[in-house]
Amino acid sequence: MTPETVITLGQRTLEVSALLSAPLLGAMLIVGLVVGLFQAATQINEQTLSFVPKLIVAVLVIVAGGGWMIEILTDFTERLYRSIPTLIG
Numbered sequence: 590m591t592p593e594t595v596i597t598l599g600q601r602t603l604e605v606s607a608l609l610s611a612p613l614l615g616a617m618l619i620v621g622l623v624v625g626l627f628q629a630a631t632q633i634n635e636q637t638l639s640f641v642p643k644l645i646v647a648v649l650v651i652v653a654g655g656g657w658m659i660e661i662l663t664d665f666t667e668r669l670y671r672s673i674p675t676l677i678g
Contacts, residue, residue: 590676598669598676605665609658613650620646 624639651658 594676601665605661609661612654613647616646616650617643 620642621639624642628634628638
């Protein structure tokens with residue numbers, strides 16, 4: 590296994606992990622910003638007010654995009670397993 594192969598494999602792994610986490614983190618960032626603005630405008634500093642909407646949005650994003658996320662992860666894993674003989678030898 591050459592250093593270039595290891596770097597390429599690590600790069601692909603990071604790309605897939607960023608691709609899978611981006612929708613979830615983006616949605617939670619937007620909700621956190623909206624809730625933060627609401628809390629600043631109303632001066633309500635309740636911790637659960639920011640946690641519960643983020644949790645609900647996270648569940649909705651996983652339900653809506655879960656199939657796509659599983660498909661991306663499965664394709665990456667299959668390609669990785671199929672490339673094991675070429676990586677070793």
